[in-house]
Amino acid sequence: MNEIKEWLEECKEKYGNLSGEQLKLIALFFMLLDHVGYRMTLWNLVDNTKLWIHIGDIFRVFGRIAFPIFAFLVAEGFRYTSDRKMYALRMFVFAVISEIPFDMLKNYSMHKNNDYSRFFDISSQNVMLTFFLAIVMLVLIEEYKLRKTTYYAYYEYVYVIGFCIFAYIVRCDYHYFGILLVWFFYKYVDEFYICVLFVALMYFIQGEYMGVVSLIPIFLYNGKRTNKLMSSRESKMHKYFFYVFYPLHMLILSFLFNSTII
Template structure:
């Protein structure tokens, strides 16, 4: 793909499918980073920043999927099946110990969809709050933790208004991921101890990359072929299995 094609894509905007492909690419880079690159290398930090693209983009696409699916039951069932399929590969892709609470991102997206559905359908505000709170508790040990549900609820609350969705997402990142400390921290240090020192948690910057990409969302789904529909579900457990095999059985690390 040349520079001209890239410019054309961003000029026409990014569809849901285009966003998914970007998220999948970032996820692969991130997982290769975790599995094979030492943490003290600069490239590890760069790839880690790129990897932050995946979660928020997939949460956004999941909310779009919730509102456009022809069958919510089939959508939920599909998420559940592939969460189960991905359970063992995610368990051992980077670690050698079993932990029943090590839940993958598809499982967490499933909880997010259930939370969105609860917000949309449960009339009693107290029952609604209790159900969503319980779903958030369940999501804590999962990949991205309760942040997944929070972001998905924000995207759903402002569904149909991209500017408000992005503003809500930005506030979640600022309040929950330490960006306030990142930007204001050096000045606080100067006030309290006289030391103007920048924070080293630069990987939080990666959570701003989805914000920039979603600015180009054109409101379209993209190609309706089956490959685009199933690519994330199939690629996720498959690439985890490959990483597991290479890391453990070929490189023995």
């Protein structure tokens, strides 16, 4: 085991030069690919064009790479932010903003049949709500840790299980898996092999093997937000671009794939 850890550390030192910003761009690319693929498969239900569903399925396979990277970045964001409660609030605000675009992305028939009853669909919630819950969980865990009580470890697991159950009940995207993944990346960041085992196990159980590939760019993360110097204004613009991209791209895809052009 020590030999493996030493080899991994050597590889990371030699090849690990991906900044947080570059990781976000990689995750955004594969998320976009996933959502385009999803809309293609929905289009097939109406258009009955096999080409759509084949291309869509391929896109969705590669799209599995996105989520673990986002979960890792949320854990890193929580670790280094100067205001954790504001971080949670910001995630919640964008979760609310993203809900209607998320519902529009899922519901193909909404525009096609002029059925706007599912314009706001409570049957499932967007992934930013999952991340909001994960951040709140980490806030509570860290606050309880400061009390230095004997039973801290037990309470941590109670929080994790409780938030997993809640995420499942309210039907957040990725539900308990999303909560667990953020927690694992936060708790075991210095024991990366544990995260590897967990991600591999979860994705192999679900039969979505491509998700394991996400561990490669995560492993090559250099711990820096960016590899270039930026002013505070540029840094803020970059940060909010990633938040805005999520609802915006879903809105665009929803209208694009419901237009008469395609």
